[in-house]
Amino acid sequence: MKRIIGKEGIGMVLYRLKNQELVAVKEVMFSNEKELQCLIESNLEVLFNLKFVATEFVVDNFRLDTVAFDEETNSFVIIEYKMGKKFSVVDQGYAYLNSLLAHKGDFTLSYNEHYPANLKRVKDIDWSQTKILFIARDYTNYQYGAFNNPDLPIDLLVAKKYENGLFDVEFLKKTNFGQIRSIETNELNSVSKKGLSKEIMIYTEEKNRQIGNLDIQNLYDDLREIILGWDGNIQIKPVKLYNSFKLKRNIVDIHIQKNALKLWINLKAGELNDPENMARDVSQTGHWGNGDYEIILKDNQNIEYIASLIKQAWKHYR
Numbered sequence: 001m002k003r004i005i006g007k008e009g010i011g012m013v014l015y016r017l018k019n020q021e022l023v024a025v026k027e028v029m030f031s032n033e034k035e036l037q038c039l040i041e042s043n044l045e046v047l048f049n050l051k052f053v054a055t056e057f058v059v060d061n062f063r064l065d066t067v068a069f070d071e072e073t074n075s076f077v078i079i080e081y082k083m084g085k086k087f088s089v090v091d092q093g094y095a096y097l098n099s100l101l102a103h104k105g106d107f108t109l110s111y112n113e114h115y116p117a118n119l120k121r122v123k124d125i126d127w128s129q130t131k132i133l134f135i136a137r138d139y140t141n142y143q144y145g146a147f148n149n150p151d152l153p154i155d156l157l158v159a160k161k162y163e164n165g166l167f168d169v170e171f172l173k174k175t176n177f178g179q180i181r182s183i184e185t186n187e188l189n190s191v192s193k194k195g196l197s198k199e200i201m202i203y204t205e206e207k208n209r210q211i212g213n214l215d216i217q218n219l220y221d222d223l224r225e226i227i228l229g230w231d232g233n234i235q236i237k238p239v240k241l242y243n244s245f246k247l248k249r250n251i252v253d254i255h256i257q258k259n260a261l262k263l264w265i266n267l268k269a270g271e272l273n274d275p276e277n278m279a280r281d282v283s284q285t286g287h288w289g290n291g292d293y294e295i296i297l298k299d300n301q302n303i304e305y306i307a308s309l310i311k312q313a314w315k316h317y318r
Contacts, residue, residue, distance in 0.1 A: 014162055025162045030137070033083045036159060037065055039167070040079065040135060044068055047169055048133075049249060050077055054110045060099045069111060072250070072290070073239050075129040076100060076107055082136040089139075089147045093132045093154045094196045101127060101197045128201040129240060135159050135169070148174050150204045153196075171235060205238045212256045219300055220256055226307045227252070230314055241288045251313045253289030261297040263306070264289025266313050274309055278302065 015022040030036045037055070044050045050068040053076070057064040066079035078096050100107060104122045111120050135157045139147075147156050159169040209217055227245050228234055234251065237244040242255040242264075255262040265272060269283040269292040283292035291313070295306055 014160070014166065014168060025164070025166060028161045028163055030083070030161060033081050036083075036135065037081045040081070040159070040169075041066055047248070048077075051115070053107070053114055057107075057110065059103050059106060062096060062099055064096060064100075067107065067110065070129075070131075072244070073129040074124070074126045075131070076111075076125070076127075077130070078132040080132065080134050082134060085136075085138065085140050085143070087143075089134055089143050089154055089156065090152065093134070093152070096132055097130055097153065097200060098197050100130060101199055126240070127199055129153075129203070130200060131155065133157055139172070144172065147172070150174055150206070151202045153200050153202060173235070201240070203238045203240050205236050205243050208238055208243050208256050211258060212261070213258055215299075216256065216259060216261060219297065219303070220254065220261060222300055222303060223254070223261070223297070223307065226303070227310060227314075230311065231318060233318075234314070244290075245310075247314075247317050249317045250290040251317060252310045253291075255288060259298065262289075263295040263297060263310070264291045265293040265295070265310055266291035267316060268292050271316070272309060272312060276302075276305060278306065279309060 014025045014027075016025050017023075040047065041052055041055060044052050044066075048068070049072070050070055052066070053069050054067040055065070057067045064078050065081050068077045068079060069075070070077050078100065080092070080096070104125070104127065108120055108122050108125065112118070131153045133155045137160060138158065139156055144156065147154055156172045157169055158172060159167070161167050209220055212220060224236075224245075231247070233247055234245055235247075237246055237250075242253040242262075244250045244253050250266045252266065253264045255264075264282075264287060265279060266289075269281050272279055272293050274293075279293040279295050281292060282294045287294060293309070295309070297303070297306060
């Protein structure tokens with residue numbers, strides 16, 4: 001996959017290998033927004049590990065395309081689909097998020113209509129981690145710049161359909177806010193949480209990282225570099241309690257403490273080959289992260305070995 005940033009926005013090109021030669025795969029346009037919406041809603045768990053809650057959900061004067069639930073963060077996710085480029089990711093995102101928080105009971109009721117056995121109550125849900133996803137074929141540089149702020153609970157995804165039944169959806173990664181300076185720099189840099197409910201809390205990788213002392217921050221950086229070096233598709237998802245390293249599923253969750261890193265490797269009990277017995281089986285113990293194996297890491301003495309344990313989860317989910 002090749003990412004292209006040009007005057008018209010951000011796009012990607014998919015190739016197939018034919019006799020050691022790369023041949024571009026022809027893109028097939030979605031017939032309309034509804035086609036994309038139906039495809040995503042039918043595959044929410046496969047694509048994003050989300051549970052479907054509602055489609056065309058009406059709240060206030062808005063009609064939300066898709067409402068989903070993230071069991072990892074115990075929070076709702078709004079998904080909006082766009083065929084054109086004339087929309088504001090910030091203004092629309094804030095309006096929808098604020099409406100959701102003003103009608104918590106309606107969203108909780110809708111969830112319980114689909115999953116009554118879970119018995120979710122308003123107070124059981126972490127409203128602070130509510131997010132909105134925009135899914136479109138492409139975005140303008142301005143939209144990308146406005147979204148490129150780690151303090152926004154908004155993600156942009158690019159979705160494209162190709163010949164021979166191929167489909168690709170990709171999260172756009174946020175860089176350090178302020179690095180994109182091609183157009184209207186001052187306006188982009190002024191984007192903040194102003195206008196967004198104070199109930200929404202933004203958890204970023206860096207904020208979680210800074211919980212550790214300097215040695216632990218450096219230890220996290222070292223482990224981070226090793227993990228990201230395996231695969232360019234690994235994403236970091238910061239949540240309230242940890243930073244997740246994931247593909248479609250979490251590979252490892254890292255909770256940063258002042259004097260240690262607490263890791264949960266996302267493999268089931270019995271699946272990890274750990275001859276040094278460094279990982280603790282927590283399958284019968286309450287814990288935060290995903291997976292049945294927990295490791296406490298205080299220095300880099302065994303970092304390569306522990307990375308090899310995490311790598312087993314990466315191989316499992318790639």
